[in-house]
Amino acid sequence: MAPPFFQTHHRACAVVLASSKGSRLFPMTTKDNPKHLLPVAGIPSIVRLLESLSPFSQIVITVAEDDTKTLPTLLGNNSNISSINNNPSSQQQSTGLFTLAANNNNSNNNNASTNTANKIYVVKLSEDCYGSVDVLRIVEETKLIDPETRIVVFPGDLVILKKNTGLLEPLIRPSSTEVACTAMLVDVLEQDEHGLPLKESAKSKKGGLSRDVEDIEYIALSIPQSGPCWDLNNRESVLPRIVFKKSKLTVEEDDMTGSTPKLVIPKTRLRGRNGKEEKLVIRTEWSDVHVYSLAPWVRQLIVARTKNLSSIQEDLLPLLISRQYRGKRATFGNSGLTSLTTMTNNNENDENNGSTKQQNSRLSKTVIDDEPYSVLAVFLPARTTLRVNTVSAYLFACKEAVANGGGSDVRMPNGSKRNGKFQTLTLEGSDLGSKINMKSSTVGKSCTLGDKCRLNNVVIMDDVIIGEQCSLQNTLIGFGAKIGNNCSLNDCQVGPGMEIPSGTKAKGEPFMVGDFMEDTTSIL
Numbered sequence: 294m295a296p297p298f299f300q301t302h303h304r305a306c307a308v309v310l311a312s313s314k315g316s317r318l319f320p321m322t323t324k325d326n327p328k329h330l331l332p333v334a335g336i337p338s339i340v341r342l343l344e345s346l347s348p349f350s351q352i353v354i355t356v357a358e359d360d361t362k363t364l365p366t367l368l369g370n371n372s373n374i375s376s377i378n379n380n381p382s383s384q385q386q387s388t389g390l391f392t393l394a395a396n397n398n399n400s401n402n403n404n405a406s407t408n409t410a411n412k413i414y415v416v417k418l419s420e421d422c423y424g425s426v427d428v429l430r431i432v433e434e435t436k437l438i439d440p441e442t443r444i445v446v447f448p449g450d451l452v453i454l455k456k457n458t459g460l461l462e463p464l465i466r467p468s469s470t471e472v473a474c475t476a477m478l479v480d481v482l483e484q485d486e487h488g489l490p491l492k493e494s495a496k497s498k499k500g501g502l503s504r505d506v507e508d509i510e511y512i513a514l515s516i517p518q519s520g521p522c523w524d525l526n527n528r529e530s531v532l533p534r535i536v537f538k539k540s541k542l543t544v545e546e547d548d549m550t551g552s553t554p555k556l557v558i559p560k561t562r563l564r565g566r567n568g569k570e571e572k573l574v575i576r577t578e579w580s581d582v583h584v585y586s587l588a589p590w591v592r593q594l595i596v597a598r599t600k601n602l603s604s605i606q607e608d609l610l611p612l613l614i615s616r617q618y619r620g621k622r623a624t625f626g627n628s629g630l631t632s633l634t635t636m637t638n639n640n641e642n643d644e645n646n647g648s649t650k651q652q653n654s655r656l657s658k659t660v661i662d663d664e665p666y667s668v669l670a671v672f673l674p675a676r677t678t679l680r681v682n683t684v685s686a687y688l689f690a691c692k693e694a695v696a697n698g699g700g701s702d703v704r705m706p707n708g709s710k711r712n713g714k715f716q717t718l719t720l721e722g723s724d725l726g727s728k729i730n731m732k733s734s735t736v737g738k739s740c741t742l743g744d745k746c747r748l749n750n751v752v753i754m755d756d757v758i759i760g761e762q763c764s765l766q767n768t769l770i771g772f773g774a775k776i777g778n779n780c781s782l783n784d785c786q787v788g789p790g791m792e793i794p795s796g797t798k799a800k801g802e803p804f805m806v807g808d809f810m811e812d813t814t815s816i817l
Contacts (some may be wrong), residue, residue: 294486304432304587305465306438307349310428311339311449312357312418317505317683320788321769324359329449330366331687332417332754334694334735335706335720337366337601338452338681341694344414344704348461352413354449364415384433425583426604429595443467446605450681452690456702460678463532464586471666475589476535477584477742478512478672479679482576502689504580511544512579513537514670515563518570523642532669533574536562536615536672541577561618566667579672588666594625599777609775613668620664624800684786685770691752692716700742726761744776760795 297815315321315328321329324416329339339354346352355648395815414437422428425446427462438444445464453460464475467798481504493657514533537558541689545554556575585605595609695718697703698711708721719725719736726744733750736742743761753759753770760778769786770776776787777795787793 301555305349305443305445307346307352307447308429308432308438308444309339309342309361309447309449310356312355312360312422312428313449314357315682318416318681319786320686320803321684321687321771321786323789324364326359326772326789327357327362328448328681330362330735331681332686332735333452333681333690334698334703335719335737336704338690339363339449340366341704342447342449342451343367345456346447346461349445350412351438351648352437353416353432355416355418355432358417358419359435360417361402367413367415374419376744385696393771404576422607425605425610426595426602426609429592429605430599433596440592441589443586443588444592448583448680448682451582451584451678451770452681452694454690454693454697454703455677455679457677460671460673463669464584465671467588468532469587469667470588471664471807472586473588473617473666474610474671475532475586475669475671476583476610477678478579478670479582479677480578480672480675482578482579482675503685505683507542508580509541510579510581511537511539511541511575511577512581512670513558513573513575514672515565515571517566520761533673534566534571534617535668535670536573537575538581538610538614556625578677579670582678585610590621599624613666617668618665621666687769688750688752688767688805689734692750694731695735720755721741737772755790 296401301558311327311329313328314324315331318328318331321331322487328344330337332338343352354363354367362736396411414435416432416435416437418428418431422431426601429444431442431445432438443465445461449495460477464477467475469607473614479782481502492512513536515536516533517531524617529610537556544556558573563573583606591609591613602612676693679686679690679693681690694703695711696716697715698705698718699713705718706720710715710719716733717731717735720738720740722739723736725736725742726746728745729742729748731748732750734748734753736753737755737757740753740757740759742759743763745762746759748766749766751765751768751770754772754774756773757770757775757777759765759770760780762779763776764777764781766782768782771787771789771791775792776782777793777797779796780797782793783800785799785801786803789803790801
């Protein structure tokens, strides 16, 4: 028996994609510890994300088929979230719908979400589900979301550092029904003391976040010449239109011809809206954090066009951007329209035959016309939100979360000790030796640090033992790891359970169990 539709808010339902293990964070991430469960300032990142999604009363979370950790983490000490397996014949399928209760301030459970009145479903995906569009097709098959509802897609590793509900407003309530997609961009421009843009390689030295080259894109926005551009505090402002979006590597590739790389924007896209003049702004300092608000008819498109649509960022968004001036018919294509017509006719026949199940499964019967639509962008200031999908991004997110902690924006774990001046956080049960020098660092639960240790931009997970006189910088230490005396680690990642012998000196190395063959019985 299929679960009923959510009593979904007629505006939007949140869909959180949390099935990726996080290969760019290895060895900190494993099958049993996916990236969305890594703690940011002592609390799993997906829990922090859920706390930021209070405007949504309904949330669907998708996880990998073999994920056994996410649901217990979300449950905490409560039994108020339901899980549904993608296989309808599975004996594990549950059709109950539960409300996620709020934790009060006296709760000792730092992992459980604090949202109130959120209905949450956890959907397990099959192994052959590869891309984000494939995930959305499976969500459609579960019949959880009302067909007239807009969906807003979030990556499970997203951390929102400023709880201003205004930043979600244009995603939930677009200014017009002709808005097909709204993407969230973050301005990551960093400047030096002279006001000149910093190179990516120099940002981390200034306390910022350096992006990997594969994450940099050329993005062109069409912005109104007159009238207010979008502002968090001005609901009358106008969102810019995305007219071009392509990775820097693709744009600058010369195909071994020796020719000068060129950025080419079709002339047909250079037009204003409603006869008004607009200016074109092209930058590489806007970062796509993979948050997308999709109209109901785009949900139809995902189901109808099964070929060449696997990823939202790489397939769906470029398609919508390129066809937005031509209309929905051109976007669906002949095969997509044929598939859509077949689905609509079948649903009408089932409805006439009184089939309630099929009636509930139908998608919206939006008229497919040739009217143009819009693909818009909402861009946010730097350090408002970011993805925790690389080692540098994870360290940066932890530092910024601690820096913004203590107020209403970022919750600190119960029993923790925060030093705002040095941006440090020590969780309960940890024992720190004397003369510890610690900056921009987080120490997990039940850890032991020896005397005279120096930590700068370090994240230490729970149950870690570190010997005396160790120097750690820009380093991650996994759960249950042991570091011997007089170790010096710079830009390193120590995997869970790893033991580092005394006197080890390393820079830019990942350590995982099996790396060292020496006897480590007397490691400390």
